[in-house]
Amino acid sequence: MPDVFAVTSSTEQFRSPIMRIVSDDVVMPGGQTSRRDYMVHIGAVGVAALDDEGRIVLVRQYRHPVRQELWELPAGLLDVHGEAGHATAARELAEEADLKAGRWDVLTDLLTTPGCSDEAIRIYLARDLSPTDETFDRVGEEALMSVRRVPLDEAVSWVFAGQIRNAAACVGVLAAARARDNGFTGLRPATADWTDRPGH
Template sequence: MGAATAPVVADVPAPRPVLSTGLVHEGRVFDLRADKVDLGEGGRVTREYLDHPGAVAVIALDDDERVLLLRQYRHPVRRELWEPPAGLLDVEGEDARDAAARELAEEADLRAARWDVLVDYYTSPGGSNEALRVYLARDLSPVPDDERHVREAEEADMEVRWVALDDAVAAVLAGRVHNPSAVVGILAAATSRAGGWASLRPAGTPWPERRGG
């Protein structure tokens, strides 16, 4: 008699009725909303959360299996963090892969001929609806000098470093790297590489978790 098949582990849509919603604060990038939600037997509760457009991040891997990381100041945590290129999905209707390619060019002066979906996640689902997709970018080439983006504000003095993927994994597990896209993306890349990259999904894979689909 064969072993029983284990059930598939997968998140599923399961919205609860929203009785009312209100804008608590309108921000430059995201808003703070308050929803009154009917949880059935759990009663009616009010939940505040950040209404976020979503974002993309890029694990750029070169031919020597080094990952590109950028050191950038993040004011809320008062730290300089090592991060992959990343950015908001704040252009209405923009394809997520196109947004990732734009961020890779603007922040790292790189283009990629090969794109795959590495991993999707919610950054902080207890308090935000931000969905984030991490791409794996390979077959890299530099952006021509006359087409490069002029970086400003926190991006003006970013340090660029190429780190061996195994060393990046070690930095994550040792607690030296804290940016969520770096942690998730680096570990996902190492896991996918160990499996011969079989887990990678096409760059155009549907992403229903993104706000607005």
């Protein structure tokens, strides 16, 4: 049924540097057409950074849509044209946690809310951590951001206790713990193909 889910019309309702809101008319099974509104997102990366003591680096940052400070992974938008995902991850780890990593792997890929957005996030695993050669000025919400290293098993407990609720952080913490328990085998290289990346 090649015509099922075909888009018969598309209207952009809103545009910003980070996202667009789009309304599509989509052919459904049976032939009727339904309107689907969704967000087109530029994409992002997150970093599950583990130190030599088995602690994961978490940041606490204010998120205005939910009016709360949340525990999260160092993360950022794919907002530099042509920048590889792992390079964005390295930049965000430096900017948010003043750290660099000697070892990078792909931990997992996420479609955060596919019912209403095409936002794709790749979570990288960063190891062999060391301080950056420079520190970064943080502005906006990041001006009050704090950084903490939490034993990985404790961070897992925080997920189940509801202390970590950011979706990428929940997945990153649990995936990092599973990867550690598996001896970090079977991980994809940092340069692995990313088919969900916007513009891929």
